[in-house]
Amino acid sequence: MKHFCGTNLTSRRILAHAMWKIGSKRGWSCALAIVVWVSGSQLGLYAQQTTKLTPKVVAMVSAPPVEVKDDDPPLLQLKKQRFNAALSEMKDRADLYNRGLTRVNELIAVAERLFPAEVELYDKPEEKAQVLQRHLDVYNEAQANLEKQVREGMLPHAELERLVYDKLSLEIDLFNVKNAHDGHQ
Incomplete structure (x- = not known):
C-alpha cells in the first residue's frame, strides 16, 4: 500500500x-x-522511462565485432579497431538505455561515430552503398520511433531534429556514392 x-x-x-x-x-x-x-x-x-529499441537498432547492436587479422594492412587494422570500439560503445549505451540510465541522444551520438566507421571499412562504391542503405533503414525506423516519443512528450523535439539532420547527411552520402558509382553527378 x-x-x-x-x-x-x-x-x-x-x-x-x-x-x-x-x-x-x-x-x-x-x-x-x-x-x-x-x-x-x-x-x-x-x-528516465524509455521505449524499446526498434528491431533494426537491436540487429545493429547485436552485430558481432569485425575480425582484425594479422595479415590485414595496418590502415585496415586501425579502421576495424575503430569500428569495433564504436560498436562496443553502442552495445554498452544500448544496455544503459534499456535500463533507463541514459537517453536516446547518447545512442544517436554513438551512431554518428559507428556508421561512418563501418562505411570506411569498404572501398568499393557498391559495398559502401549497401552499408549506407542499411544505415538509412535504421535511421528511418528510429525516426518513426522518435516522432512517436516527441508526440507523447517523452522527448524534446531537438532530439528528433538531430536524428533528422544525421539521416539527411546519410542520404547525401548515399546519393553521392550511387552517383559516383553510376558516373552521374
Missing part, C-alpha cells in the same frame, strides 16, 4: 524509528532528507 511520496508502511516505520532514536529535531531533519531523496529518486526513474 502506497502512502505519502511513494513510501510504504515499512518505510514509514523505519523513519519513525530513526526519528525516535535520534531525537525529534534531528529526527525530523533526517526524515525530511530521506523523504526528499526517495521522492526525488522516484521522479528520476519516472523521467
